[in-house]
Amino acid sequence: xxxxxxxxxxxxxxxxxxxxxxxxxxxxxxxxxxxxxxxxxxxxxxxxxxxxxxxxxxxxxxxxxxxxxxxxxxxxxxxxxxxxxxxxxxxxxxxxxxxxxxxxxxxxxxxxxxxxxxxxxxxxxxxxxxxxxxxxxxxxxxxxxxxxxxxxxxxxxxxxxxxxxxxxxxxxxxxxxxxxxxxxxxxxxxxxxxxxxxxxxxxxxxxxxxxxxxxxxxxxxxxxxxxxxxxxxxxxxxxxxxxxxxxxxxxxxxxxxxxxxxxxxxxxxxxxxxxxxxxxxxxxxxxxxxxxxxxxxxxxxxxxxxxxxxxxxxxxxxx
Ligand SMILES: Nc1ncnc2c1ncn2[C@@H]1O[C@H](COP(=O)(O)OP(=O)(O)OP(=O)(O)O)[C@@H](O)[C@H]1O
Numbered sequence: 001x002x003x004x005x006x007x008x009x010x011x012x013x014x015x016x017x018x019x020x021x022x023x024x025x026x027x028x029x030x031x032x033x034x035x036x037x038x039x040x041x042x043x044x045x046x047x048x049x050x051x052x053x054x055x056x057x058x059x060x061x062x063x064x065x066x067x068x069x070x071x072x073x074x075x076x077x078x079x080x081x082x083x084x085x086x087x088x089x090x091x092x093x094x095x096x097x098x099x100x101x102x103x104x105x106x107x108x109x110x111x112x113x114x115x116x117x118x119x120x121x122x123x124x125x126x127x128x129x130x131x132x133x134x135x136x137x138x139x140x141x142x143x144x145x146x147x148x149x150x151x152x153x154x155x156x157x158x159x160x161x162x163x164x165x166x167x168x169x170x171x172x173x174x175x176x177x178x179x180x181x182x183x184x185x186x187x188x189x190x191x192x193x194x195x196x197x198x199x200x201x202x203x204x205x206x207x208x209x210x211x212x213x214x215x216x217x218x219x220x221x222x223x224x225x226x227x228x229x230x231x232x233x234x235x236x237x238x239x240x241x242x243x244x245x246x247x248x249x250x251x252x253x254x255x256x257x258x259x260x261x262x263x264x265x266x267x268x269x270x271x272x273x274x275x276x277x278x279x280x281x282x283x284x285x286x287x288x289x290x291x292x293x294x295x296x297x298x299x300x301x302x303x304x305x306x307x308x309x310x311x312x313x314x315x316x317x318x319x
Contacts, residue, residue, distance in 0.1 A: 007065035044072035066090015071274035085112025129273035136196035185258035213245030
């Protein structure tokens with residue numbers, strides 16, 4: 001029996017459109033399933049927990065939505081030991097990208113129903129996160145965009161990405177970097193003028209920004225990317241390099257790797273996990289190895305592991 005969790009709003013309505021397609025396919029295949037349309041991030045966890053309590057054995061819980069929707073069910077799936085399948089229907093879909101899950105609904109359904117089971121790590125701290133816990137500039141962009149009027153206008157014009165572009169420029173003008181301390185596996189690193197500190201389990205977020213290109217979901221470790229001590233113009237020029245992951249060799253970028261990371265900014269900064277708000281306090285994140293099972297296409301396991309990129313590269317702001 002499969003539980004399908006559908007966020008109709010994800011990807012500006014793509015969740016509902018994908019579900020209509022998937023429902024037809026499930027009926028054609030005479031698959032056994034239950035469908036749960038979730039209303040909000042805050043109630044989804046308990047709704048899924050309740051649905052899962054209805055029977056002892058589930059083959060998988062298949063999420064039709066984006067990274068935020070997946071985030072909302074992680075704790076329930078971890079607690080019940082139910083594998084996660086994904087039919088990507090968000091705007092970013094970085095979780096699906098990391099596991100090579102196709103964007104096309106039928107191919108994604110094939111991976112969910114007939115894929116391999118991959119034990120993957122979760123980031124624990126302020127709940128559970130699968131992609132990355134990001135604090136500082138990028139979390140501020142998300143906060144500014146979500147609170148803005150231009151997001152509503154852009155969404156009405158079907159130009160969601162434009163809202164983020166405006167958000168980046170708006171945040172670039174108003175955001176003030178400050179000192180931050182990052183304790184990774186017990187070792188403290190202090191950086192001046194920190195723009196962002198991202199604790200990553202998967203290589204990308206924000207729709208393919210390769211913030212930690214060397215991150216692997218199944219290596220029992222987390223990767224921290226710190227951007228600090230650069231000008232606004234340098235930060236702006238960093239964005240195209242993040243698309244390829246080549247920012248890791250820039251002198252104002254440091255990568256750390258370990259099993260735990262605590263991030264505290266001198267001034268209060270927002271944080272997001274899988275793109276969802278985690279509030280504004282200090283962050284303590286640890287890697288919980290193999291805490292979740294993800295259903296991935298067979299080809300994913302056969303692919304070469306990500307090359308070991310440089311870690312600990314770059315200049316530190318005086319520990
Ligand atoms: N299970 C859920 N049910 C309903 N709404 C949810 C659920 N989980 C999160 N949400 C809300 O729906 C919004 C959109 O969902 P989601 O993040 O999955 O899609 P997206 O933002 O389009 O894609 P992505 O996160 O991949 O960029 C979230 O930001 C959150 O506010």
